[in-house]
Amino acid sequence: MGFGRREFLGISAGLAAGLALSPASWRLARDLTRQSQDPPWLASLPKGQLLEATTTSLACPGAPGITVLAAQGRPLIVRGNPEHPLSRGALSPAAQAEAYSLYHPRRVAGPLKRNAAGALEPVSWAAALELLTERLKAAGGGVLAVGPAREGTLQNLLAEFMAGFGDGGGPGGSGGYLRMPCEADTARAALALMGGAGQPGYDLDNAPGLVLLGADAFDSMPASVHFRKTWGQKAQEFSCFFGPVHGASAALCQEWLPLASGRESHVALGLAWHLADLGRLGGDAARIPDLREFLALVRQRFGPAEVERETGLPPQALRLVAMQVAQGALAVPGSPAGQGAGLAPMVAGLALSVLAGRVNRSGGVYLTGEAGERAATRASVVGLPERFKEIALGLAQAPEVLLLMETDPAAGLPCTDLAVRAMKKAGFRVAFTSVLNASAKMCDLVLPAPMPLERWDDVETPYGLAFSTYGLARPLVRAGADARHPGDVLLDLSARLGRPLKYSSFRQMLRERVALLEGSGGYVAGRVAPWQVLAGAPQPAPEADLWKALSEGALWVRPEQAPVPALSCGAAFLAKATAPAAIDLSLPLTLALQSTQRTGVPGMGVPLQSLTAIRKDEARGALSVARMNGATARLVRVRQGDTVRLAGPSGRMEALVDLDESVMDGHVALLLGLGQCEGEPGGNAQRLTATTPEPVSGRSTWAACRVSLERI
Template identity: 35%
Template sequence: MKFVAGGTAGIMASPLPWKLLDDVSIWTQNWPWIPRNIDGTTEFVHTVSKLCPSAVGMKVRTVSGRPVRAVGDPDHPLSLGGISAVAAAEVQMLYSPARMKRPLRRAADGAYVAITWDEALAMLEEQLSAVKGSGDKLACLSGDDNGTINEVLSGLLAKAGSSNFFLMPGEAQPAQRAWELMGGQGQPGYDFENSDYVLGIGANILESWGPAIRHRHFFSVAHPHGEEPAVRYVYAGPVQNNTAAGADQWLPIKPGTEAVFALGLAHLLIKKGAVANVPDFGDFRAYTAEFTPAKVASLTGVDPKALSRVADELAAASRPLVVTGSEFDQGAGAATAMAGFAVNLLLGAASVKALPVADSAVQGAMSRARMLRQDFIAYLSRINAGKAPAPQVLIVHEANPAYALPQADDMAKVMEKIPFKVSFSTFLDETAMMCDLVLPVPMGIERQDDVNTPYGCGQVTYCMAQQVIEPLVDARPAGDVLLSTAARLGMDLGHRSFESVLKAKAAAIGANYRKVSAGTPYVSKAALPLTGLALRPDVLKQTVSLSSPAEPFAIAPVHKLNIGTSNTATPPFNTKTIRRWELQGDEFYVMMNAATARKLGVKQHDAVSLSNKDGSIRARVNIFEGVMTDTVAVLLGFGHTAFDEFSKGKGANVMHLLTAGFEPVTGLSVWNRAGVNIAKA
């Protein structure tokens, strides 16, 4: 025992075990797979996110030229210091396992085969050559809402003899159609900055509608902590989403009834003496007389007293602003936007602008207004009904229609009828996996690109994405690929490089290319006169829907940027932000209030099936009182069948349950009034 004790004491006194432990700790910290800090010079590159639909201005921190973090840029007019969940993850997504690393072609057995860029460009050239000059056998869909790449794409189609250029559906299309029907010039704009009362009807203005990060800044400034708000924010919608949660008041209304709610406000404002200096005001007053608080309450579910209070507050405000839209940023028709514009006109339209739109920089390109008149869902529906031929070639640029369109299965089947499909994509998404040729494009911080006045801005804003780093994969910018291909096919678009296109666009807008390409945005207060406007009750009578879905429960899709977009899926960086009552394992949750749950005989965590004629999905129940009775709220962004382990097979895609109809007069596709049956699973 003495020997053991002495030996132990000797070992403890010896420096050898401590030295060994020190060596082991140093050794384990130098394993090659352990992340480590980068030594070097820190710099910040001013740029704008091309991944985030809010077009967030951001600063990318680099160390020895390597991007390590994205933060908000306080000097950028589209973010004013804030940053979105998508933009914050952009640097990490450079290394996403779902990234396209090289060109792929589909082999005879359906598998993808890696090919060189020379082989890929030869395939693309061969297919475009075959349809050149053959009318509308070529079609294109772009997922870039506000980039000049759309002029390159539409210009190429025009040179090939096709007018089938489309943008992915969003809020800008119905709003622009409404604005034109009412006689508006340019692009409608919204002056959040100088408004003293903001009412969002459906539009999720603090989360995903327009440049939402910019809107958050003005909301924050108007709501100093511990003080009375300087600007009152009110939200009307079916779910207490992030906008409703932040607003000073939430008014629950049924999904798809935004236009009726706005017309109810118009009725009350006119009764209080509001007028609009337009030729058809008398007809509009007669039309809105039927939208009494009682009728509006029966159609929308709103408390009539609350409706009257909001009308009083709007009438008392100096510079009120009413913003309409879909609660999930798509699927609303022109009627909703027209009703919203009408209320603004009755209030004096002090916070509504008509923003000038610059001429195209590419020969033969579609105008912005014409791009927004094109409806891709209507186009696919005509093909499906045999009323239009399917194109021979479809170009898809940074869009994922196979996942993101309503009636997703039906739309995908129509796309399968197209013999040759090519996808320009950063990620191997659902649409890319349907294509015959997949061409990887660099991420926004790996290329030069631009953002031109996103819908929802109150001023002309032009900025450029800077190339922070060379592409980490074998990717090429789509603009340069398309311009070089067009040149080889003898189609002159007036430019040999995309940089040349951007220089011409900056000049058309009146911006200094050297400054904007270095990260300084161009902002102009220029606006067109609000003249020649009309309220168009003749159109509203035909377009405003007073019907309800046939199914007993309404669907209210909810858009949250932390879950990602159809183009990005859920960024790995963001998985920890998804709550346990939104997703557990591979099962996702839908939300309903206790009254709806009692009616169905379900309780928290029970499995349910949601179904209608278009499809069915399975989910678990989260009881949440921030949802209207007889309504089920379903998060967008789940149910991917592509991408990576962080998104694939997680939950279900609500787009399978959304049915597209078509608005009278405008012909716009509408899918924000879907209903479902709900049963225990």
């Protein structure tokens, strides 16, 4: 007897038969199927109770109220708060990004310091603050701070902190407090020039019609979430958009009237001519101090023939629009990119409302007062692009210490190459930031800041709103990094510098701010919306516990029914500022910059989840898409899909050509906000821009840059 091959086969056959008769194979198949349906190597879903919390969005410039859904203390998703007057359930991709941005791949985990080898290395907070204090002490007056365009207590604190360094912001000084350029500042300066005070706001809610004089009211304008919500319900009303590209704002308007970049003031003044010609000036037009000069200017230089020559718009079209303005349509001035326009288009556009008697009237332009002090009023008279240009060209002294407060000038300023050169000249660069953006990468010290949803902060009247607002954001989650609130760091620094400010913490500052609001005539928006008060509804009583209401995500509003101020039309300024400018014919195309809230928060980069919201006609891979119409493409000899090199006066970039008849002749449309950091889609169109000083005001303008284009 031996155990041979036959016996082995017998056992095997028996085993096989036994296994086949048992359910093991079926169970294995079943288990594998179940595994494939819910693979253990994939991320698992949150369990347990879902909780909702309401607060205000810090990331979206429109400050909509948000509802944050959280499980196990972790925010999962951000939605619009239906109860909040600036959201009514809607929000922007930037606000939606607040939850997942907490896990931003470029998030700064702790303080970083540049070492001898030139790399950023982790350092303790104590060491970082000691180093910064030392450098600030040594710098004396040569400290320059750059703040974001957003208004709020943090910006006020930065301005106050910088005031401690003395007035370094005067001509020739190297220090001071500057802000990233924004349309709100331009609008405020325009209003000041016309003899008004505060920030102009546009009462779309009560306007029977809308004329967008270049203003990108339905996309990049801070108040656009509110405006879209409002105008979406009034799509039947007359509305038209003047601008070089049929984009988001044109899409919601009934009519698109193609207008070359930088020609907004001509249309506004042309409309003023028609308004005067129709004899439809406002009832109190006689009160306008420079009415006679303004009408003389308009008659002399902005008659239908002249305007048609300058803009290509037929007089009949303008006549129809002017008739709508006469019947109450609201004119909103601005620039299609929400930046880079000078004062002239603003003054001309506001003058139209002054002329039609629409200031501080329901459905018109309101001058919103401050909800307290405003950092903007304390910023240096010279703007940031101008100052950086001077520093880069060696015309102004470079600062000893450059403080970047949650801004990214290296990617966000016009003519980025000059901005980068200026930043490199600074002796010591410090960035307060939550993500390592292009500017922070150049800095010697990076101080991590908490993200939205992790911090106390406030937001004030987003530009465009016809009423003052104030909202609070509260921390809903512990900071995911070794971060400190920049406000608290500034307070700490001022104590270390031997001139402590009178606040114990940033939160204390906010509390005092809210206490100040309590007696200033506003109310917490609830059943009665602020625009209803503007339309004549009685204003509700103020809230008893304002801090509690605001920290739970409510909005303080103050619709002001102030008397109609005596505004001038800025005739003397307009006469000089709208003189024909020289055109560089070697650069055949005009850049039609586009800007959108889809590209996220400046300095944070494109939100990852919104990547598909960047359409294929805006960026493909690392290349931006340059859109132009067929006739323009023939003119510059390029075809659909060509890779081209665009060159401005001082910078260049590559792009893909996309033929799009939504762009008017002679223009090339590029989206801003892309390619701000490595690995992001598209290229940064700010590299192509170059600033030119506006006549009289001297402000930098870059809304109508010219570029050349060659196929590569």
